[in-house]
Amino acid sequence: MNHQSSLPTAHEASARDAFIAGFKQCVVLTPSYIPFGLVCGVAAVQAGLGELGAIALAAFAFAGSSQAVLTQFIASGAPLAIAILSGLVVNLRMAVYSAAISQRISNATRRERVLWAAFLVDQTFLFDEQRHARGLFKAHPLAFFLGCSAILWPTWIATNTAGAFLGAKLPPTWQLEFTIPLSFIAMVVPLLKSSGQTGAAIAGGAAGALLFALPLKLGLIAACFIGAMVGLVIDALLAMRAVRGGKS
Amino acid sequence: MTSQFWGTPEGWIAIAGLAIGTFLIRYSFIGFFAGKRLPPKFERALQLAVPAIFAAIVVPLVVMNQSHVDLNARWPHMIAALVTGLVAWWRGGMMLPIVAGMSTLYLIEFVLR
Incomplete structure (x- = not known):
């Protein structure tokens, strides 16, 4: 197998090559968008956003899980501010992606940075991580x-x-x-890579059910906070045990 | 065109709020704090907050019927959720776990019950 013919090296690859390679790699993801995209569209209309609102939400938020959270909250009669805030909490992980991307685009212009931010979602981030790890298209990462x-x-x-x-x-x-909820489960399970994350999910789920009756859907924010704290405590306990194990 | 097509003013505020807020999160380190790093503890807390909030949303949607825990009505949903979780853990992806969970639900509700 001559891998150089299928994957151009950094020197010869043009911006066009990089764009086409990115496009081709992501085509395989499109079937996975179908069920969740349908569900988000249905949920937005059922929450009263209208067909036009459902399309605008997909186009301008471009963040499925937060769209589903937002519409779920509106449908259950939560105040607007709480619905928006809950959707944004779900998207806070993108700050982590933003920080990672930022490290490798130090020469980017303002306009390029806006483009990086506009289309930064789980899938595009993961593919850029892979591209970066393999050292591909170093001259044209944005393409x-x-x-x-x-x-x-x-x-x-x-x-x-x-x-x-x-x-x-x-x-x-x-x-x-x-x-x-099934799509949320499918999304969360691959994230449970450590005891801290698993503990955060269990604590968050339990708190979510126990605090469900809190007004303004504040139970969700509280459960998120409790889950993250439990996760941090588990991390700290494991670190302590590792240190003690190292000494004995 | 009906009013349903255009949605409500509140709906548009929600759409604008989520879209603008999400862009600001995405632009945070790429644009506003370019070159800066998150404190590691804070980055870890953000990582942990994601499974926590999803679980907090999922558990009530699975076990509750009209804002009450109702295991009698919801046990098929609990089994369906478990099947989705197992398939997601085993194979990953989005389509297969959802199809497996919904098939389980339909099998229980339409065939076995």
């Missing part, structure tokens, strides 16, 4: 990133649009709204 975004962003809008228009026609016995 690779935009190639990835050029397939994922329109696909996301299209699947949400389909959900917005088809959703009302689906019979309620299908319980399509139950795909929202």
